[in-house]
Every structure is written in C-alpha cells, then in structure tokens.
Amino acid sequence: MPSYSYIAVDAMGKEKKATIDAENQNKAAAQLKKNGLTLISIKEVGMLEKDIKLSFGRKVKPRDLSVFCRQFVSMIEAGVTVIDALGMLEEQTENKRLSAALHEVRTEVEKGQTLSEAMGHQGEIFPEMLVNMVAAGETSGNIELSFSRMAVQFDKTAKLSGLMKKSLAYPVVLLIVAVLIVILMVVKVIPGYAATFEQAGMQLPGITRAMMSMSHVITKFWYLFVGGILLIALGIREWRKTESGKLFFGKIAMKLPMFGKLNIKTYSSQFARTLSTLMYAGIPLIHGIDAVTKLMKNRHFQLQLQSAREEVAKGVPLSEPLRKGGLFPPMVIHMLSIGEETGDIEGMLDKLADYYDEEVEMTTQTVMAAMEPMIIVVMAIIVVILIAAIYAPMLSMYNQLGNM
Numbered sequence: 001m002p003s004y005s006y007i008a009v010d011a012m013g014k015e016k017k018a019t020i021d022a023e024n025q026n027k028a029a030a031q032l033k034k035n036g037l038t039l040i041s042i043k044e045v046g047m048l049e050k051d052i053k054l055s056f057g058r059k060v061k062p063r064d065l066s067v068f069c070r071q072f073v074s075m076i077e078a079g080v081t082v083i084d085a086l087g088m089l090e091e092q093t094e095n096k097r098l099s100a101a102l103h104e105v106r107t108e109v110e111k112g113q114t115l116s117e118a119m120g121h122q123g124e125i126f127p128e129m130l131v132n133m134v135a136a137g138e139t140s141g142n143i144e145l146s147f148s149r150m151a152v153q154f155d156k157t158a159k160l161s162g163l164m165k166k167s168l169a170y171p172v173v174l175l176i177v178a179v180l181i182v183i184l185m186v187v188k189v190i191p192g193y194a195a196t197f198e199q200a201g202m203q204l205p206g207i208t209r210a211m212m213s214m215s216h217v218i219t220k221f222w223y224l225f226v227g228g229i230l231l232i233a234l235g236i237r238e239w240r241k242t243e244s245g246k247l248f249f250g251k252i253a254m255k256l257p258m259f260g261k262l263n264i265k266t267y268s269s270q271f272a273r274t275l276s277t278l279m280y281a282g283i284p285l286i287h288g289i290d291a292v293t294k295l296m297k298n299r300h301f302q303l304q305l306q307s308a309r310e311e312v313a314k315g316v317p318l319s320e321p322l323r324k325g326g327l328f329p330p331m332v333i334h335m336l337s338i339g340e341e342t343g344d345i346e347g348m349l350d351k352l353a354d355y356y357d358e359e360v361e362m363t364t365q366t367v368m369a370a371m372e373p374m375i376i377v378v379m380a381i382i383v384v385i386l387i388a389a390i391y392a393p394m395l396s397m398y399n400q401l402g403n404m
Helices: 025-034 047-056 062-077 082-092 096-110 115-120 128-140 143-199 206-220 222-239 243-255 259-280 285-295 299-313 319-325 330-342 345-403
Strands: 003-009 015-021 038-044
Touching: 003 025, 015 025, 015 096, 025 038, 062 082, 062 096, 062 143, 082 096, 096 115, 115 128, 128 143, 128 259, 128 285, 143 206, 143 259, 143 345, 206 222, 206 345, 222 243, 243 259, 243 299, 259 285, 259 299, 259 330, 259 345, 285 299, 299 319, 319 330, 330 345
Parallel strands: none
Antiparallel strands: 003 015, 003 038
16 A cells, blocks of 8 residues: 655644555545644655665654553543543654654544544554554453553563563674674685785695685675675565465474574463453453464464464363464463363463563573574684684795795
C-alpha cells in the first residue's frame, strides 16, 4: 500500500508532519479530514525514501511502550480522562513516532471511537497484543490492569533484548577488529613486504605466495566480492520471507550449537508470559493462542501452536498437543498440565515465564562467556598465519645468507 507524506494542521492550530498509508491520495486526504486535520500539502513517498525512513527512523521500542503504559495507568488512576491522558502523553513523549500516533488516537477517541479501535488503526506503532489487551480491559471495565500487565510484558522484552545486545557487543567488536586487521594485512602490508623481497630476487615461500594471490584477487576484483555479498544477503533476506525459508531458518535457530537451547528457552518464556498476560485480561484461551502464534518468530513453533489451537477447540487440554509436538521443553508441558488440573493456568504460566526469564539470562551469560575465548583463539590463529606470511621470506633470506 502506498505511503503519503503530508503537512496538516489540527483543530488547535498545531502543525503536524507525518506519513499515512492509503490506497490512493484521495483516500489519504479523506482519512486525514476524518481525523480532524486540515490538509496543507500531501505527496506520495517513493520506495527508496520509504525504505530509508523505515530503516533509519527511530522506531518505537518496547521500553517506550512500557513507559507509555505506566504513565497512562498513573494518569487514569489519578482521575484524568482518557482523552486528557492521551493529550498529555502526546506532549511528553520524546519518541516522535509514538507522539504522532497518540495524536491520531486522541483525535479518533474524541470522535467517539473506543481506545482499542483507535490504537488498532496505528498498527505499526501499537502491537496487536496491546490492542487486544486494551479491548479486553474495556470489556471488563479494568483497563488499568491491562496496561499494567502490558507494561510488565514490554519491560521483560526490553530487558531480554538489552541483555542480548550487551552480551553480543564484545564478540562482535572482536570479529570486526579481526576482519579489519585481515583486510589491512592482506591488501597493504603483505604485498609491500613481498614486493621488497621479490626485487631482491628471492623466491617467496608458499604461504606468502598464497597471501599475495589473495591480495591480488581482492584488490582487482573487489567490486565482485562486494556485489556477491550484497546479492547473497538480499537472496537470503527474500528467501526468509518464503515458507521454505521460514522453516529452514526456524530449524537452524533450534539446532545451532550453544544458541539452540537458548532460543528454545526464549520462545518458551515468550509463550508463557504472553499467554498468561492475555488470559489474566479475560481473553479466552483460543484467542490467546492465536495472539501468541502471531508473536512467535519461529515458524515451527507457529505451526505447532496452530495445530494445538485446533485441538483445544475440540476440548483437548493445551498440554496434550504441545507434548505430542515435542518442541516445548518438558518443564513447560508439566507446569501447564498442573495449571490445567488446578484451574490456575495463568498462575502457572506466570511462574513458567519467570523461570525461563532467569534461564535465558543465565544461559546467555554462559554462551557469551564460552564464545569470547573461542573468538580469541580464532583471532590468534589468523594472526599467526599472517605473521608467518610476513616473516617466512625473512627466514628464507637468513637461511640463504647462512648457506653462502
């Protein structure tokens, strides 16, 4: 669907610059007018411009959504109306995309739409799970609980994401440094040394000649290497969108050495936390499974949950199809089964989520601690090879001088 960049003025005279998705420009203008905006200018956003904005624009992170949920709850509990709370949060929020979305939500709520309906129209900003939770809170009359639970959910997501980034930072820096060193040595240093020895009429050792050949190919045909890497990356990116690609990479994610178990624990935590949150809000189990399935990043887990949903619709306890599927760890099946027997599925899922949150944290630290020495060993091997390529001609020269 095309995107349109527009400049408009709201009922308070405040200028607004943003984008809107619509089938055509007329429908985009009509939607803006419906939202109470006076259009000044509008134009279609080109694909390149759109990609750049999506890639480099500041996204709404889980931490931003957590802060929004907590602030909204505080205002509602203090007696502030929903419309006033949205207006204040729009002004206070530092994230421009979230602020613009809150403006649209407030405008639609003022026109009589429910909060969940208005948030649902901002699907790029507010996750479907949050919208469903708000709708459930509106039905039960306890919207504060829905936002409070979602704040916890977003906090957990942000914490896990931060932990992964922090743990990967050092290994990634080491790898980047290693690659840069190799490129510098192969392209600049080794050819310089080798040229000097060739001028002296020396026969270069095999390892040095191999490095020279590599350097020649890289410097002469660098564009082929860069183009090939880009094509491979784009090909993998497109393949991952296909069903076969999703299944392949989903299986790889579960089978990777060290990371496989970590990923399974992460999926288990996400499943338990999300389903628990939805059920506490009064959302039926079947609808909760649907929502969790959409959030799962691994296609194999999605397919198993879809199959489990069909069994649950027939009256079968959720633990049974999950046990037969064999993807979830035994702990998940056992705790879920106890919850079904005691009638406290939500409580057991909460405990499961807490357990796997700790497991993910400990496993991540263990994996990263194991990776660091492995990367250092690999870097040491690379350095030894490069040093050998540089000093082998020198040793050869000394041997020749010694034999004279």
